[in-house]
Amino acid sequence: MRLTLRIWRQANADAEGAMTTYEIDGITEDMSFLEMLDALNEKLILAGDTPVAFDHDCREGICGACGVVINGDAHGPERTTTCQLHMRHFEDGDTIDVEPWRAGAFPVVKDLVVDRSAFDRIIGSGGYVTAPTGAAPEAHATAVPKPAADSAFEHAECIGCGACVAACPNGAAMLFTSAKVNHLNVLPQGAPERETRVLDMVARMDEEGFGGCTLAGECATACPKGIPLTSITSMNREWLRATRKAGR
Amino acid sequence: MALATRTDKRPSLPRTVWDSTVGKKTVMAVSGLLMLAYLVAHMYGNLKIFFGPGTFDGYAHWLRVVGEPFLHYTWALWIIRVVMAAAVVAHAVTAYQLSRRDRAARPTKYVHRKARTSYATRTMRWGGVILGLFIVWHILDLTTGTVQPGFVPGHPYANVVAAFHEWWNDVIYIVAMLALGLHIQHGFWSAAQTLGAGSKTRDRTFKTLANLLALVLTLGFVAVPVAVMTGLVS
Secondary structure, three states, rough: OOEEEEEEEEEOOOOOOOEEEEEEEEOOOOEEEEHHHHHHHHHHHHHHOOOOOOOOOOOOOOOOOOEEEEEEEOOOOOOHHHHHEEHOOOOOOOEEEOOOEOOOOEEEEEEOOEEOOHHHHHHHOOOHHHHHHHHOOOOOOOOOOOOHHHHHHHOOOOOOOOOHHHHHOOOOHHHHHHHHHHHHHHHHHHHHHHHHHHHHHHHHHHOOOOOOOOOOOOHHHHOOOOOHHHHHHHHHHHHHHHHHOOOO | HHHHHOOOOOOOOHHHHOOOOOHHHHHHHHHHHHHHHHHHHHHHHHHHHHHHHHHHHHHHHHHOOOOOOOOOOOOHHHHHHHHHHHOOHHHHHHHHHHHHHHHHHOOOOOOOOOOOOHHHHHHHHHHHHHHHHHHHHHHHHOOOOOOOOOOOOOOOHHHHHHHHHHHHHHHHHHHHHHHHHHHHHHHHHHHHHHOOOOOOOHHHHHHHHHHHHHHHHHHHHHHHHHHHHHHOOO
């Protein structure tokens, strides 16, 4: 496959960036999108140019490190992570636009790498359970109803890649935050901090400069893990419940 | 060792709501639903025009005496007006603040752009502005009669017929009502999500209800200018 790539190049956080065009040949349909970028970088390095910086780690679609906007879609045309997107979804001769996640709360570090530590700070504000450490508790000591376990698992699938923020026209982190809130709030283990968790995480999300939700639904469409839009509805319900309780 | 316990004091309920994007959306949802309830009653009242001037003018008079003798003359109407004005202001202020925030949260646009959200979703902001301007025009046209030559207070039937004899006024009303339908289609469903009423199983119900409300209100409101234009009401 022969491709024309238009990639966002930006030397550092303060530099002006621009879309730069590259021609690349010898791409096979079995390559992942990141392997295609690897091939481009090899070519750039051999030519004495600076390789394109991009985040990646497991390349198995489970870590959430990778993620770029491909032709206007977060993670590209398929519902998966960038590392699990294969070149068979493109045609020979295609021009592909590659851009970093765009959000005020995700500043560009270099090229396609953005700083997503705002997500870590949201987790730090309540995405945990306060449990004394020690030996693992007896598995049957806390009964978890099956629907609650299923719901928690569905939300726990969130890998924090940031595609929801990148896809959202308002740069909102509602889908991410709701997945993390619901994951713990539906479980008995998360019950002691049920109210403070949602209040603190939503407050932190706002402090980080993410936008608000307009229910456009772009986030749920982009999510490689299929976190549903109704996850946001559930978090809103939790937030309203916690606000009423905290007001007493 | 005892676990560290936090005894932080949390802000008051109104403070929490007003400081949060989720809280501001709640204000939008509640004020929007209040306006929606009013619109349903307003549309229902409008349709009385098809029963002739006696019924229509009589209904308009009843709106002023409803609640008597507990309430004074026109008090019920003024209570509704104050609540609606508050709802419009709350809805507009929160929408403005959230929109500013949303724009700041996405400072750089994508080079490769795609418009995928529905037309109704994309037009919520400017559609809302259009509706706000329309409300001002509508009040000046059919409540105070400021912009309508020959407006006679206390004779709503004659005033409505006179107003809709102007073709450009019909255009204003019909365009505004189409904008209203779009606004309600996304707005009602969104309000359900914001207030936490939606769920996977109820999603279809809320979407259908939103479409139905949008359709019924638009058709119900548009029926009056169309009836005047076609001579059905004269």
